[in-house]
Amino acid sequence: MADDIFVQAFVYLMAAVVAVPIAKRFGLGSVLGYLIAGFIIGPFGLGFVGDEGEDVLHFAEFGVVIMLFVIGLELEAEKLWNLRRSILGLGGLQVLATTVIIGAATLALGYSWQIALAIGLILALSSTAIVLQTFNEKGLMRTEAGQNGFSVLLFQDIAVIPIIALLPLLAVAEATGGDDHADDTLISGLPGYAQALAIVGVVVGLIVVGRFLLRPVFRFIASAGIHEVFTAAALLIVVGIALLMGEVGLSPALGTFLAGVVLADSEYRHELEGDIEPFKGLLLGLFFISVGASIDLDVITGDWLNVTLIVVGLVIAKLAVLYALGVRFGMGFDQSTIFAFSLAQGGEFAFVLFSLAEEGGVLTASLTSPLIAAVAISMAITPLLFLLAEYVLLPKFGTKETENREADTVDEENPVIMAGFGRFGNYVGRLLRANGVGVTVLDNNANHIEVLRKLGIKSFYGDASRMDLLRSAGAADATLVILSMGDVEKQLELVHKIRHEFPGLTILARARDRRAATRLLNAGVEHVYRETLDSGVKMGTDALGMLGFRQHQAVRAGRNFRYHDEYHLREMAEEAGEDHMVPISVARERLELLERTLKSDIEDDGDEERDAGWDTDSLRRDVASRSGPGSEDG
Amino acid sequence: MPSPPSVLILFAHPALEKSRVNAVLIEAVRGLPGVTFRDLYEEYPDFDIRVEQEQSLLLEHDIIVLQHPFYWYSSPAILKEYQDLVLQHGWAYGNGGEALTGKTVLQVITTGGRETAYQREGINRFTIRELLVPFEQTARLCGMDYLPPFVAHGSLAMTPEAALKHADDYRRVVEALRDDAVNRDPIREHDRINSEAAMAFVGVRVGG
Numbered sequence: 001m002a003d004d005i006f007v008q009a010f011v012y013l014m015a016a017v018v019a020v021p022i023a024k025r026f027g028l029g030s031v032l033g034y035l036i037a038g039f040i041i042g043p044f045g046l047g048f049v050g051d052e053g054e055d056v057l058h059f060a061e062f063g064v065v066i067m068l069f070v071i072g073l074e075l076e077a078e079k080l081w082n083l084r085r086s087i088l089g090l091g092g093l094q095v096l097a098t099t100v101i102i103g104a105a106t107l108a109l110g111y112s113w114q115i116a117l118a119i120g121l122i123l124a125l126s127s128t129a130i131v132l133q134t135f136n137e138k139g140l141m142r143t144e145a146g147q148n149g150f151s152v153l154l155f156q157d158i159a160v161i162p163i164i165a166l167l168p169l170l171a172v173a174e175a176t177g178g179d180d181h182a183d184d185t186l187i188s189g190l191p192g193y194a195q196a197l198a199i200v201g202v203v204v205g206l207i208v209v210g211r212f213l214l215r216p217v218f219r220f221i222a223s224a225g226i227h228e229v230f231t232a233a234a235l236l237i238v239v240g241i242a243l244l245m246g247e248v249g250l251s252p253a254l255g256t257f258l259a260g261v262v263l264a265d266s267e268y269r270h271e272l273e274g275d276i277e278p279f280k281g282l283l284l285g286l287f288f289i290s291v292g293a294s295i296d297l298d299v300i301t302g303d304w305l306n307v308t309l310i311v312v313g314l315v316i317a318k319l320a321v322l323y324a325l326g327v328r329f330g331m332g333f334d335q336s337t338i339f340a341f342s343l344a345q346g347g348e349f350a351f352v353l354f355s356l357a358e359e360g361g362v363l364t365a366s367l368t369s370p371l372i373a374a375v376a377i378s379m380a381i382t383p384l385l386f387l388l389a390e391y392v393l394l395p396k397f398g399t400k401e402t403e404n405r406e407a408d409t410v411d412e413e414n415p416v417i418m419a420g421f422g423r424f425g426n427y428v429g430r431l432l433r434a435n436g437v438g439v440t441v442l443d444n445n446a447n448h449i450e451v452l453r454k455l456g457i458k459s460f461y462g463d464a465s466r467m468d469l470l471r472s473a474g475a476a477d478a479t480l481v482i483l484s485m486g487d488v489e490k491q492l493e494l495v496h497k498i499r500h501e502f503p504g505l506t507i508l509a510r511a512r513d514r515r516a517a518t519r520l521l522n523a524g525v526e527h528v529y530r531e532t533l534d535s536g537v538k539m540g541t542d543a544l545g546m547l548g549f550r551q552h553q554a555v556r557a558g559r560n561f562r563y564h565d566e567y568h569l570r571e572m573a574e575e576a577g578e579d580h581m582v583p584i585s586v587a588r589e590r591l592e593l594l595e596r597t598l599k600s601d602i603e604d605d606g607d608e609e610r611d612a613g614w615d616t617d618s619l620r621r622d623v624a625s626r627s628g629p630g631s632e633d634g
Numbered sequence: 635m636p637s638p639p640s641v642l643i644l645f646a647h648p649a650l651e652k653s654r655v656n657a658v659l660i661e662a663v664r665g666l667p668g669v670t671f672r673d674l675y676e677e678y679p680d681f682d683i684r685v686e687q688e689q690s691l692l693l694e695h696d697i698i699v700l701q702h703p704f705y706w707y708s709s710p711a712i713l714k715e716y717q718d719l720v721l722q723h724g725w726a727y728g729n730g731g732e733a734l735t736g737k738t739v740l741q742v743i744t745t746g747g748r749e750t751a752y753q754r755e756g757i758n759r760f761t762i763r764e765l766l767v768p769f770e771q772t773a774r775l776c777g778m779d780y781l782p783p784f785v786a787h788g789s790l791a792m793t794p795e796a797a798l799k800h801a802d803d804y805r806r807v808v809e810a811l812r813d814d815a816v817n818r819d820p821i822r823e824h825d826r827i828n829s830e831a832a833m834a835f836v837g838v839r840v841g842g
Contacts, residue, residue: 545679550649550650550651550675550676550679551675551676551677551679552648552675552676552679553649553651554679555679555680556679611649611652614648614649614652615649615652616652616654616746616789616790619746619790620790620791622790623746623790623791624791
């Protein structure tokens with residue numbers, strides 16, 4: 001069964017498709033759904049998945065790598081710098097305090113300080129994958145708890161590197177393992193200082209390449225206009241960086257995170273994010289399933305008391321440290337509670353580190369087996385802890401503090417999103433900006449974006465008809481969306497999606513001509529702007545002025561014409577109904593429209609009424625009838 | 635002798651093509667030496683008055699003439715817009731607002747009703763001077779000398795000949811103001827500068 005990759009894929013996909021929606025329906029979150037699915041298909045459930053689950057787990061760890069890349073994309077270097085206090089302070093103290101407490105407990109049980117330190121460090125880490133996925137799902141990423149949780153996880157991910165370096169030094173026994181992971185790298189033959197230099201060189205190189213080389217490359221790829229090649233390029237970068245990092249012994253997740261940060265202020269950020277998102281989601285799902293499948297029921301049942309004690313001890317120790325730190329760093333009760341409960345588990349790095357420790361002779365298999373089981377269980381119960389905090393603790397003791405306090409500093413979204421910044425949109429955008437209105441521009445012309453970026457306008461490369469792109473541009477918080485691109489088919493598609501996904505957004509649409517305007521109107525867009533109407537009317541107005549009309553009269557005539565034209569357009573659109581879909585030839589339809597328009601102009605001939613207030617004819621008749629004809633006034 | 639432009643005529647008529655009297659009046663003064671004629675509706679068909687330009691024009695001239703039909707006891711809309719925007723606080727009035735001090739304002743209006751209609755017993759119940767008080771006070775607040783207005787009554791039933799007579803009077807008044815040949819003090823006693831009695835003091839050299 002396991003020979004056939006399709007059968008395996010079928011089992012995993014089926015498990016996800018069945019378990020996740022059900023878990024969601026019961027309010028358990030997708031992570032728990034995946035974990036349960038994994039457990040069910042795993043060796044201790046239905047047994048569909050056997051030993052190869054381990055390999056799948058390694059493969060699926062790539063999901064974590066991609067996730068860090070996506071997180072990096074959302075985190076510009078400046079924002080990262082702003083988080084330094086919570087990353088170093090909160091993250092550093094969390095790792096330190098948790099290590100000390102767990103280490104002390106281990107010491108108290110009679111183990112050596114080396115073992116105590118190794119276990120303390122490894123268990124201090126939490127699960128980036130589970131926590132961030134849950135934060136995103138519950139919309140907590142932008143709360144204080146979410147931001148601080150993220151900072152702690154980031155610190156932990158960085159801390160993995162020195163921990164890997166430290167483990168061999170803690171060895172009391174001879175290394176038992178076969179290959180030491182740290183030994184297969186390209187640079188492992190080099191002396192220590194050269195290794196350090198190589199690592200620094202790779203990181204600096206990554207930043208330089210990301211900053212200066214990737215953007216032109218993306219521009220070149222984007223200008224080819226083949227969407228899947230762009231996706232391929234995005235994946236290529238992530239895979240490439242993961243490989244490179246592996247070669248120098250750095251965490252691939254950290255490397256891709258760094259690459260993400262470097263690309264975070266580039267115009268391709270949203271496009272990259274949107275392209276890579278589905279891979280991230282699927283691989284993470286696979287990762288969670290693998291974790292679920294790897295829960296070893298034999299170890300748990302054989303040693304259930306110890307495992308239970310470890311899980312309870314681990315969770316309580318973490319909760320205590322996290323809650324204390326949360327309060328110490330100025331979070332209120334509610335936020336500290338969420339913060340503590342979200343991070344109170346062991347992390348996926350523990351699996352890797354425990355096996356390294358075992359191979360390195362720091363820990364024995366009899367120690368690591370229950371610990372690994374405990375970590376897996378603590379990860380599995382994380383969604384339950386979230387639920388406990390959310391539905392039991394907070395409703396009972398919560399103060400319902402407003403969570404918005406920090407939200408502003410995280411990212412300010414512009415009130416206007418513009419799709420298209422070409423020969424039409426540029427007027428709209430410039431006018432808005434000149435009046436201090438922030439505009440986020442989406443355009444699939446890489447050259448437009450290039451220019452806009454240089455001028456400091458927030459702009460992103462991508463096809464605006466993709467909802468994920470629109471969403472990451474801030475559509476959920478925006479007030480207006482301006483469809484200033486010229487392609488009516490794309491506009492209609494967008495209108496349909498926007499009205500469905502963001503019913504609160506007001507749509508303004510440019511229309512190439514009357515026909516496009518009619519279609520947009522009938523699609524329910526209230527604010528439709530024909531691109532040539534105003535300049536045409538303006539030219540007519542000026543022509544009237546040059547022919548001797550009073551300027552003010554000419555302007556009024558132009559406005560009046562415009563008013564009637566808009567009125568008739570709307571009337572005809574209503575009349576047309578779904579007519580525009582009837583496949584008569586476009587040229588003929590245009591002619592018919594023109595004919596009807598001209599006719600309506602003739603019908604509108606009696607416009608004199610609007611100037612009656614300035615007209616003295618009737619007054620004159622009045623005066624004449626009272627004082628008789630020919631009367632004269634000095 | 636060539637004199638620097640000293641009279642600025644601010645003319646406001648939203649539908650000059652329908653006008654009978656104003657069209658004749660402006661012909662009499664447009665192009666006179668030393669007179670700047672400014673057609674506000676023609677200049678600003680969108681009502682987007684360029685304030686700085688208008689202010690510098692006011693600074694360049696000593697006599698400001700406001701010419702317009704008398705609509706609903708006031709001026710057409712653009713003249714109100716002009717006052718609201720151009721006569722800025724701190725420039726035309728208020729603290730530091732002395733740009734217009736010492737200048738002269740003459741209002742030139744046409745009314746549909748006859749002079750008898752602008753009396754206590756008349757249909758309009760107030761005199762022209764009373765009804766023009768907002769303009770007079772605006773001028774005063776800006777430190778300007780507000781002369782009795784030039785009024786062409788009964789425009790609805792005016793013969794072409796009568797209109798030409800008004801036009802001639804209008805030209806004489808403008809030229810006299812330009813040449814500083816108006817004996818202002820005795821004129822102040824009169825309701826309008828173009829009454830027969832008042833015209834006697836127009837065109838005579840002051841102190842000459």
